[in-house]
Amino acid sequence: VLLSGLAGAGLAATAAIATAASGGPASAVPAVPPGTRATGPDAVARPFRGPHQAGILEAPAAYATFVALDLVDGADSDVVRRLLTVWTDDIERLMAGRGTLTDQEPELASVTAELTVTVGVGRRVVEIVGAPVPAWLAPLPAFSIDRLHPRWSGGDLLLQICATSPTTVAHAQRRLLSGAGGLASVRWVQRGFREPHEGPGVPMRNLFGQVDGTVQPDVAGLDADLLWSADAGPAWLRGGSSVVVRRIEMDLDGWDRVDRLSRENAIGRRLATGAPVTGGGLHTAPDLEAVDGLGFHVIDDAAHIRRAHASAPHERFLRRPYSYDDAPDAGSTSSSGLVFVTYQADPVRQFVPVQARLAELDLLNLWTTPVGSAVFAVLPGAREGEVLGQALFT
Numbered sequence: 001v002l003l004s005g006l007a008g009a010g011l012a013a014t015a016a017i018a019t020a021a022s023g024g025p026a027s028a029v030p031a032v033p034p035g036t037r038a039t040g041p042d043a044v045a046r047p048f049r050g051p052h053q054a055g056i057l058e059a060p061a062a063y064a065t066f067v068a069l070d071l072v073d074g075a076d077s078d079v080v081r082r083l084l085t086v087w088t089d090d091i092e093r094l095m096a097g098r099g100t101l102t103d104q105e106p107e108l109a110s111v112t113a114e115l116t117v118t119v120g121v122g123r124r125v126v127e128i129v130g131a132p133v134p135a136w137l138a139p140l141p142a143f144s145i146d147r148l149h150p151r152w153s154g155g156d157l158l159l160q161i162c163a164t165s166p167t168t169v170a171h172a173q174r175r176l177l178s179g180a181g182g183l184a185s186v187r188w189v190q191r192g193f194r195e196p197h198e199g200p201g202v203p204m205r206n207l208f209g210q211v212d213g214t215v216q217p218d219v220a221g222l223d224a225d226l227l228w229s230a231d232a233g234p235a236w237l238r239g240g241s242s243v244v245v246r247r248i249e250m251d252l253d254g255w256d257r258v259d260r261l262s263r264e265n266a267i268g269r270r271l272a273t274g275a276p277v278t279g280g281g282l283h284t285a286p287d288l289e290a291v292d293g294l295g296f297h298v299i300d301d302a303a304h305i306r307r308a309h310a311s312a313p314h315e316r317f318l319r320r321p322y323s324y325d326d327a328p329d330a331g332s333t334s335s336s337g338l339v340f341v342t343y344q345a346d347p348v349r350q351f352v353p354v355q356a357r358l359a360e361l362d363l364l365n366l367w368t369t370p371v372g373s374a375v376f377a378v379l380p381g382a383r384e385g386e387v388l389g390q391a392l393f394t
């Protein structure tokens with residue numbers, strides 16, 4: 001199966017796969033069997049094969065790089081197939097702690113650090129292969145708050161690379177981009193980090209100091225339908241999903257000038273604990289109806305959690321954001337924000353109504369600006385013997 005897409009491939013990587021598969025000389029580097037620990041405390045290997053891709057349901061690892069690529073001009077179905085064939089082999093090896101077939105630094109692959117690589121495809125890829133295109137696979141509608149830059153928007157393909165080691169992420173990125181040589185080139189790269197700042201089980205803190213990621217649908221259980229493509233959708237997407245990647249600048253200087261109470265009111269939650277301003281603990285439901293002595297809502301009418309809260313059950317999605325903190329431009333003190341990442345079965349139905357409501361009114365808009373936006377279909381997982389995206393070609 002692996003070889004079926006290789007005809008005519010002139011790439012070192014594809015040639016190497018062919019050599020290995022035909023019984024030729026394999027990599028001289030000792031392999032770490034899949035699913036075993038390599039060296040070091042953070043060397044857990046995540047499984048690659050299954051009905052869904054890795055990197056969605058797992059607790060997000062601390063470091064991530066998001067890479068959007070564009071297919072080469074004139075790319076045809078064969079180019080797409082070759083790329084997905086190479087990436088399938090590369091990702092399976094890297095997640096298991098083995099170098100790729102053309103790896104010059106396979107030692108860097110030996111610490112798997114919970115590596116996951118998740119592959120998404122944009123509209124152009126689906127059109128090129130002639131598969132049915134879901135209506136939602138397109139740029140999001142323009143929102144009034146958007147200041148989008150092409151540098152952070154769009155793309156034919158997405159790689160989400162997550163691990164607990166930035167070295168592991170960098171190495172995987174390097175190997176996967178090298179494997180894409182001649183087939184696709186980088187459009188943008190966004191790096192992020194996140195930590196359960198107060199320890200395991202507690203969501204991350206973003207660079208505003210807020211506990212971020214508290215309210216999530218139960219996508220591993222009762223709300224799985226919110227995450228995975230519906231049976232009524234295209235057959236090639238069964239077991240797949242969609243991902244929205246929005247780059248949102250956060251004005252840390254402006255935020256610093258606001259008193260603590262106003263900052264808490266902007267979100268509707270306490271900074272110290274992440275608990276709603278209406279009381280209780282981190283996981284207490286906010287009381288959106290509570291009023292103060294003057295009859296005003298305790299959770300401000302423009303507070304982020306009021307505006308973002310689902311007004312219907314389908315307006316929910318899995319948030320998987322990462323902070324970024326780039327080198328500031330000369331004269332400024334920060335270039336920071338969120339790589340705001342969400343997974344959902346249908347972004348137009350689930351994500352867009354919430355984003356539209358926030359664009360209309362949200363106190364957070366005083367300090368946040370979306371500067372990038374992209375939507376991809378997330379391929380189903382590759383089962384044993386399959387190549388990622390195989391069903392696109394049937």
Ligand code: HEM
Pocket residue numbers: 206208210211212213214215216248249250267269304305308309310337338340351354355358364368
């Ligand atoms: C909740 C921060 C952008 C959707 C929250 C919370 C924080 C937060 C601190 C409360 C804790 C939690 O439940 O996670 C931010 C920051 C943003 C941002 C700093 C931008 C830089 C967005 C965007 C969307 C969104 C663009 C969707 C379009 C939500 C949702 C909730 C939430 C759905 C849960 C609301 C509920 O309580 O039901 N956000 N957010 N956020 N945010 Fe955001």
